[in-house]
Each structure stands twice: as structure tokens, then as C-alpha cells.
Amino acid sequence: MxxxxxxxxxxxxxxxxxxxxxxxxxxxxxxxxxxxxxxxxxxxxxxxxxxxxxxxxxxxxxxxxxxxxxxxxxxxxxxxxxxxxxxxxxxxxxxxxxxxxxxxxxxxxxxxxxxxxxxxxxxxxxxxxxxxxxxxxxxxxxxxxxxxxxxxxxxxxxxxxxxxxxxxxxxxxxxxxxxxxxxxxNAPGFASSRLGVAIGLEAIRMVEDGVASAADIDAAMELGYGYPMGPLKLTDIVGIDVRLGISRYLEQEIGPRFAPPQLMVDMVERGDLGRKSGRGFYEWDD
Structure with missing residues (x-):
């Protein structure tokens, strides 16, 4: 094709x-x-x-x-x-x-x-x-x-x-x-969302556990693995609420490995949705 x-x-x-x-x-x-x-x-x-x-x-x-x-x-x-x-x-x-x-x-x-x-x-x-x-x-x-x-x-x-x-x-x-x-x-999460959300959720768990800052986690993926954008910055751009919805859907369809971290749930509940709200894992001014 x-x-x-x-x-x-x-x-x-x-x-x-x-x-x-x-x-x-x-x-x-x-x-x-x-x-x-x-x-x-x-x-x-x-x-x-x-x-x-x-x-x-x-x-x-x-x-x-x-x-x-x-x-x-x-x-x-x-x-x-x-x-x-x-x-x-x-x-x-x-x-x-x-x-x-x-x-x-x-x-x-x-x-x-x-x-x-x-x-x-x-x-x-x-x-x-x-x-x-x-x-x-x-x-x-x-x-x-x-x-x-x-x-x-x-x-x-x-x-x-x-x-x-x-x-x-x-x-x-x-x-x-x-x-x-x-x-x-057709399959839950298709290819990109399933892989992208899995990486993003683990990055959020790392922030939640105090492993490293959001900026350092993103830098590790950008510099170490050649990602054009780190998973947490990408989550901010997509919308934390959007990714939360996808996470819950994949948890229902595939299993508990896609359960959203509590930090993600808390951020959405207080309105920290990423770029569109001005605050997420980063501060946004556009």
C-alpha cells in the first residue's frame, strides 16, 4: 500500500x-x-x-x-x-x-x-x-x-x-x-497508544515514587533512547485527562498493568491537565 x-x-x-x-x-x-x-x-x-x-x-x-x-x-x-x-x-x-x-x-x-x-x-x-x-x-x-x-x-x-x-x-x-x-x-490501544501509554504510566509512577524529577526522566529518554520528546512532556501535550481516560479503558480491556497511578488521578482532579490548563508535569505559558 x-x-x-x-x-x-x-x-x-x-x-x-x-x-x-x-x-x-x-x-x-x-x-x-x-x-x-x-x-x-x-x-x-x-x-x-x-x-x-x-x-x-x-x-x-x-x-x-x-x-x-x-x-x-x-x-x-x-x-x-x-x-x-x-x-x-x-x-x-x-x-x-x-x-x-x-x-x-x-x-x-x-x-x-x-x-x-x-x-x-x-x-x-x-x-x-x-x-x-x-x-x-x-x-x-x-x-x-x-x-x-x-x-x-x-x-x-x-x-x-x-x-x-x-x-x-x-x-x-x-x-x-x-x-x-x-x-x-483493531485492538485495545492499537499500537501507538498501547505502547505510549505504558511508557507514560511508568514515568508517572517514577515521579510518584521520587525516583527522579519529570525533567530528568524525560531527559533520560530523549538523550539515552533518542526520543524526540520525553514521555511526561508528551503526556502534558496530549492532556493528562486524555491519557487517564485511555489508561482506564486499557485497564478494563487488557488488565491491571494499565491502572493509572494515583498521582495521575490526583492531578486531573485538581485541574492540572497539562499544556491546556497551563500546569501539568511542567508549567506552560502558551
């Missing part, structure tokens, strides 16, 4: 947070028109601002020549009906089974019969999510990584019901976005 395949002319993204805005940005850079669906007007304004900042940053980096022509292909809406023309819609809502299944069924209710529906879930079973759809063979996983512009990887996840040709087409779309696809069979 080495072919690059152009994205559909019109794409949709449900959820315009940091991840959803990054997905929209990647699709815009690949040449598609993109509509982002948000829950209300205030959220739509925030999503629009995130996408616009990302596009302008691409101009400053020399990736794009002109922001205006790219942003002319972008819109943000609060009406799911505006996703109707999309040939591909990616949901990027929080990691909650009920929320994701509701989102996917809403998408299916408005898009054409040959449109592809994708989930950005980092851990939830596609079999579970697909069971809510009338046509589960058009559901595929496109697991983007945060921050999307800097990441070179997208996991393409296929379930038992996923059409084989769709898996190949999705891998081609990943290449069209300038990224590398890794094709993974």
Missing part, C-alpha cells in the same frame, strides 16, 4: 479543539475544502481562530505561499447538515464511547452513502463504534498525533467490518497529507 491518493474535494471534522483544528489544517494543506463542526457559536469562533493561526504559521515557515487562498476553503459551523457534501468526515471529539457513537451516527445521518466516516479515537474499539452505524464497513480509524503539524505519523485502524479497499484508500490519504501511515488491526 504505497500509493498516494488525493483527499476528497470536501472534508469535514467534528470537534475543533487542538486536535481537530490540527486535522483540519492538515486537510487544508493537502488541498481539500474543510468544514469544522462545533457544538455552539463560541466554540466555533475558537476553532476558527485555531485553524487560522495554524495556516498563518505555515506561511511563516514557508510551507504555504498565501494564507488567504487556503482559508477560502475553510469554514466552521454549528449545523451538522453542513457536513452533507463531505466525502470524508473525521470525528475528533473527546474519548467517550457514548459521545463518539452519537457523533458518528449524526454524521452518517447527513453524508452521502459513499462518504467515508473516520474516527480519531486513540484507544476505543472500532467494533464498538461501528456497531452504532447502519453501514460499519465505511468506518475507519485515522488516529492523528498531537501536535498534528509536527507529527509524521497517522495510524490507520481497520475493524473486522472495514472494507479492505477503504483501508488502502485511507493509507493513501495519509500520504497525501504528507504523513506516514501505519496500518493496525
Amino acid at each position: 504505497s500509493e498516494t491518493i488525493a483527499l476528497p474535494q470536501t472534508c469535514g471534522v467534528v470537534g475543533g479543539g487542538r486536535m481537530g483544528a490540527g486535522i483540519a489544517h492538515a486537510m487544508l494543506l493537502a488541498g481539500s475544502g474543510v468544514t469544522v463542526l462545533e457544538r455552539d457559536a463560541d466554540a466555533a469562533v475558537g476553532a476558527s481562530e485555531r485553524v487560522e493561526r495554524a495556516v498563518h504559521a505555515s506561511v511563516r515557515r514557508g510551507v504555504l505561499d498565501d494564507a488567504a487562498s487556503v482559508l477560502a476553503r475553510f469554514s466552521c459551523t454549528t449545523s451538522v447538515d453542513d457536513l452533507a457534501p463531505a466525502g470524508l468526515v473525521v470525528e475528533a471529539v473527546p474519548e467517550d464511547v457514548a459521545l463518539k457513537t452519537d457523533t458518528l451516527t449524526r454524521i452518517e445521518g447527513v453524508v452521502a452513502g459513499d462518504a467515508v466516516i473516520a474516527t480519531n479515537t486513540s484507544s476505543i474499539s472500532l467494533d464498538v463504534l461501528g456497531a452504532a452505524l447502519d453501514d460499519p464497513k465505511r468506518l475507519v480509524g485515522l488516529h492523528f498525533f498531537n501536535p498534528v503539524p509536527a507529527s509524521k505519523l497517522i495510524e490507520v485502524v481497520y475493524a473486522d467490518a472495514t472494507d479492505d479497499a477503504l483501508t488502502e484508500r485511507a493509507a493513501g490519504w495519509v500520504r497525501a497529507m504528507g504523513k506516514t501511515p501505519v496500518v493496525v488491526r
